[in-house]
Amino acid sequence: MSNTLPHIYCTAFLGVGVVASGSFQHVVTTVQKSLSDRELTQLLIFDDSTGKPIDVVFRGKTDDEEEQFGGASGTEVNHQSTRRVGRPKLGVVSGEVTLLPRQWEWLKSQPGGASVTLRKLIDEARRAGKKQSTIRESQEATYNFMTAMAGDFHQYEEALRALYAGDLDRFYDFIDDWAPDIRNYIKKLAINAFSEENGT
Structure with missing residues (x-):
């Protein structure tokens, strides 16, 4: 079905x-x-x-x-799960935070106070972590395909080093003369493998 x-x-x-x-x-x-x-x-x-x-x-x-479908790709088909969390309407949960006096002083001096500042810091850290996770996932997908299909291609190892070094220009240079469909698919997989400052 x-x-x-x-x-x-x-x-x-x-x-x-x-x-x-x-x-x-x-x-x-x-x-x-x-x-x-x-x-x-x-x-x-x-x-x-x-x-x-x-x-x-x-x-x-x-x-x-x-x-x-043999199921050997390691891909999980069902990602959804039903889960209800009991939280107040505003979604705010109280908890205990232990800081040094100087850290409390700095927090209290920030616009909005300690709670607002902590929430901002946490959100910024989460965004940075998500970005790094996206880069790693794209690098891993690119590596998986390159290993399977381009392991004996000219400058394969150099291309991998450039991929993990975050050097977009060198990476593209190394794969430029590879078979067009292979090269284009690698570029598709590597779309998020480089940080913005090294992106196109």
């Missing part, structure tokens, strides 16, 4: 060329219709969010497409 299909987006490669891209269901249907059985055995499908290959077992022209 189609509602049990993985809700992921992926890209299928035959050799160094893209043959289909989009939702999992679209990619599976497209490659089944357009490729021979021999070509299907050589096909590699990658999860667009993780850069990891997805194991798909093609069993002919079956309508039961959910059987074709």
Whole structure:
């Protein structure tokens, strides 16, 4: 049943060329219709969010497409959980904070007082942490795909070093002469791998 299909987006490669891209269901249907059985055995499908290959077992022209998902990509299909938290209407929770006297003095001297300042500091730290997490996830997805598809490409190791060093220009230079579909997909995976100051 189609509602049990993985809700992921992926890209299928035959050799160094893209043959289909989009939702999992679209990619599976497209490659089944357009490729021979021999070509299907050589096909590699990658999860667009993780850069990891997805194991798909093609069993002919079956309508039961959910059987074709091998589940080896490590992607969790169900991310939602129902959870109710008992909080006051304003969402404010009181708690205890232990600080040194000089820290309390600084907090109290800030506009809005200690509570407002603490909330601002926490929100800023959360935003910074989320940004770093996004960069790491993009780097990891790019690494996963490059390892699988470009490990023997010219300047592969140099490109990886530039990726983790956050050097966008050098990274693009190193992958510039790679197969176009490989290079373009790497750029797609690496879209959030570099900090804003090094971005395009």
